[in-house]
Amino acid sequence: MTIDYAAAMALRDEGRRFDYADRETMLYALAAGMGRDPLDARELRYVFEGDGFCAMPTLAVVAARSDIARRIPFDLALMLHGEQRLTLHRPMPTAASLIADSRITEVLDKGEGKGALIYTETTARLADTDEPLFTIGNTLFARGDGGFGGPRGPAPATHALPDRAPDHVHVAETRADQALLYRLTGDRNPLHADPALARRAGFAVPILHGLCTYAIACRAVLATACEDDPARVRQFDVRFTAPVFPGDRIETDVWIDGDIVSFRCRVPERDVVAINNGRCVIVTP
Incomplete structure (x- = not known):
């Protein structure tokens, strides 16, 4: 089917309720690799409901997961996650009830054989106080669906990295079962678990979720730039450029x-x- 630009831009998903508890908060952190050393007090507070228990900022991307883009008729087999954006209006609670609204913000037609870019936005607020909590932006690259007659752009500019050696290099080892753990946070796409399906998609083994790598990047920024204080993170934006394999x-x-x-x-x-x-906006102490 061909993308109908007007119909896509009219899509709305409003007033959806999402609930999560400390279990989901700890599972997300474990799936990001937090707590590999159970005696590391800096990471233990993300995976144990003791003193100082806190949530990773990027928990937001699984706390109010929207499927609004899938209402647009495009070839899911040729879809890639291109970009992820997150703005936090206040630190993520370790448990909450949320009300979320989602919409399509733009669909760009890159041309026949060049695909389409689908931009979505989800805003979430606390159900009990109506205070804004976060805004999520996604860019999906529908590789097989260009040429539908929509606007061509321009696409938003990407953040340029500094032209110098990095100030820090954070190393994270992923596990062979990392994708099987991360999929329990909500993304059950079999591409991340089924070896036969992964081979049909052109991969030797199931690949790691892009949003798991996103969480690992957040873990790195927390450790190197925020003194492991999640309340300092206000924005966390990335562009996905290559798959990661578990291990x-x-x-x-x-x-x-x-x-x-x-x-x-x-x-x-x-x-x-x-x-x-990658671009993260932090509050400096």
């Missing part, structure tokens, strides 16, 4: 320039950049 070692290059933290995630053994043009 890969991820090195996150971090540059700190005042309240702007730039970052990218590399897999050195395969010489690929998995996340690029």
Whole structure:
């Protein structure tokens, strides 16, 4: 089917309720690799409901998951997650009831054979106080659905990384079962679990969720730029550029320039950049 631009732009999903508790908060942090050393007090507070218990900022992307883009007729088999954006209006609670509204903000037609870019936005507020909590933006690249007659752009500019050596390099080892753990946070796409399906999609083994790498990048920025204080993170934006396989070692290059933290995630053994043009806005102490 061909994308109907007017129908896509009219899509709305308003007033959806989402609830999560401390279990989901700890599971998300464990899936990001927090707590590998159970004696590390800096990470223990993300995975144990003791003193100082807190939530990772990027928990937001699974706390109010929207499927509004799937109401647009495009080939799911050729869809890639292109970008992820997050703005936090206040720190993520360790448990909450949320009300979320989602919409399509733009659909760009890159041309026949060049695909389409689908931009979505979800805003969430606390159900009990109506206070805004976060805004999520997604860019999906529908590789097989260009040429429908929509606007061509321009697409938003990406964040440029500093032209100097990184100030920090954070190393995270992923596990062979990392995707099986992360999928329990809500994304049950079999591409991340079924070896036969992964081979049909052109991968030797199931790949890691892009949003798991996104969480690992957040873990790196928290450790290197925020003194592991999640309340300092206000914005966390990335561009996905290559898949990660469970078991890969991820090195996150971090540059700190005042309240702007730039970052990218590399897999050195395969010489690929998995996340690029990362930009985190922090509150400086």
